[in-house]
Amino acid sequence: MVGVTALLALGMLGLVPVAQADNASDKAAALQQQAALEQQANEVQSSLEFVDAGIAKSAADLVTFQGQLPGAQTALSQAEGRVSVATGEVNSLTARIDLAQQSKDKITAQIATDATKTTETKAMIGQIAAQSYKAGGLPVNLTLILGADSPNDLANSIDLAEQAMRSQTAALEALTAQKATNENAQVRLAAVEAEIKDLKLQAEVALAAEQSARDAAATQKAKVDKLISDSAVLNAQLEAEKPRIQTKLKEVQGEKDAVAFQISEIQRKEREAAEAAARAEAARLAKIEEDRRVEAARVAYDQEQQRLAREKAAADAQANLGGGASTPYEPEPFVPPVYVPPAYVPPAPGNPSAFGLQHPFAGNIPITSGFGWRQTPAGTIDFNGTGSYLHSGIDFGATCGTPVYAPADGVVQIAGQTNVVYGGGNVLYISHGVVQGNALMTVFYHNSSVIVSAGQSVTQGQLVAYSGNTGNSTGCHAHFETWLNGSPVDPMGLL
Known part of the structure; x- marks a missing residue:
């Protein structure tokens, strides 16, 4: 049996899109949607399989392509979104690397300047020490031993020594502070260099992700383009086949009706034959029952006649004793009941x-x-x-x-x-x-x-x-x- 009045699926609306899934529940939903789409395509194909296998396949493919298109377009949009996010991440990391490099250059320049200052400070301390020595920056008793010319020379020498000591102390303090500053700059430089290294690694990962996203988007775009192209080709093919399929569908419908009639006739005759057999069997059983009933009525009649004969004989014997005459007993003839076959009532159909x-x-x-x-x-x-x-x-x-x-x-x-x-x-x-x-x-x-x-x-x-x-x-x-x-x-x- 063809089992179709036939349908050609063109421009299907309300089809189930196959969505991209990022988690377990989404994947389960996507599988359900895919199964629903496959079922839809199978049903369209089965509706036309008795018309033309090629057309049925094309119609099913069209349903599949058009059903997949919304999901593919959504996936393309998502892929393009990932490209945009990845590109933004790369740009952000590039900007951060530039800033970190600028900070590194600044710190490096500062360290070089501070190194020069340190060298200059050390030189100045050496000069102060030399001048202090020349100006008498030694203990007073030692100076006297060495021979100061006058008290004024000694006072001047002590004053110059004190000034030299203060200058040297200040220079040493400046040198200590500069050293701490240099050490801090070196720590900051190491931190900036580590940051630059980490940012470059992140940038490499981001660049790879961006390229992967671009590749995925390109693949998805090709898929969307192919679905659109294939759907257009199939749609044009099926539209062109409409007149031929319409004619063929009329033929198929005629064949379907003819086969349905053939099966119906076979089953009608089978049921009629079964009912006739059941009717005949019911009639046979009813006749057997009627014959049994008639025989029972005949036996009852004979028994009744025998009883009446006995009563008549007893009455005659009594009459003979009284000198009366007796008459022979004449039984009534047995008339069997008229047989009327019961109307046949077919039973209701049972459970298939x-x-x-x-x-x-x-x-x-x-x-x-x-x-x-x-x-x-x-x-x-x-x-x-x-x-x-x-x-x-x-x-x-x-x-x-x-x-x-x-x-x-x-x-x-x-x-x-x-x-x-x-x-x-x-x-x-x-x-x-x-x-x-x-x-x-x-x-x-x-x-x-x-x-x-x-x-x-x-x-x-x-x-x-x-x-x-x-x-x-x-x-x-x-x-x-x-x-x-x-x-x-x-x-x-x-x-």
Whole structure:
């Protein structure tokens, strides 16, 4: 069964963007969004797989591209933002390095100046010491021994010595202060040099981050450009294919209706035959019951006649004793009751679970597209004008060559390649008969091979086919349908 009224997704609106994730919760949300987008693409593809495999693939790709575009554009914007931040960081570090270098140059110049001052101060101290010695800067008793000419010479000598000592002391104090200043400058210089080294390392890291951000932005920009370009190409291709697809969709819809009628007729006849058999069985049982009732009535009648005969004989015997005459007993003939067959009332259909349908695959095969009516999204082309389409089965993501097993006992109706359904490839229809008033048929499409034949009886769990990619299929998968009383129903409600 095609299971589509068909939809071609062009210019999808409201698609789920795939966002970039920086933390665990964002990544989980991104994975959910990606899964939703993939599901959306699978549903669009499954809606067109019986029309044209290439068109179905293009439509699904368009949905994917357009769904990814908002996320890619957001990622590009974020990447460009990171480039801006990294560039600002590099510029800030460069400015800080310049300031630190200026401070280093200033301190270095100051240290050189202070070194000159220190040398000059040391020279001055040497000169003061020499002058002090010449001026008598020695102890008074030693001066006298050496021979001062007069008291005035001695006073002058002492005065000059005191002045020299004060100058020398002041020079020594200045030298000590200069030394402390020089040591402090050296510490500051070492700190500035360490800062410059650290800033240069930070600048290298920032430059690498900036280049990485620029590369990421360039990659993201290329991705955005490609998504836009690919979407435009696919959109143009699908727009050009509209007239042909519209014509094909009418054909597919006709085939869908024909197959639905065929299945409906098969199941109608099965249910009628089952009801006729049930009616005949009910009539047979009713006749048996009626015959039993008539026989019981006959036995009761005979017993009653025997009783009446005995009573008549006793009455006659009494009459003979009195000299009267006796008359023979004449029983009434037995008239059986008229048989009226009861009206047959078919029972209400039971629960379809009575078929005991089992999964057609041994493993846990994921569902890529579920069963049900889907509303046509805004911005799409609804080729049938209904506003919605029915995916009348389930697509399982089975790899090619996956064994397919009969879900229940039944009889094969159609097997192998057929023109009953365009694009179905190797098909398999199994009728599971009527159980509790319900008729059930299971249908498989796109099989790589079918190993049973039409008219063959199969048992539950029997290998009947291998999944594949035949017909208008865009990849290995299994399209599985369940038809109950002439209408498709969700297989998951029966499995």
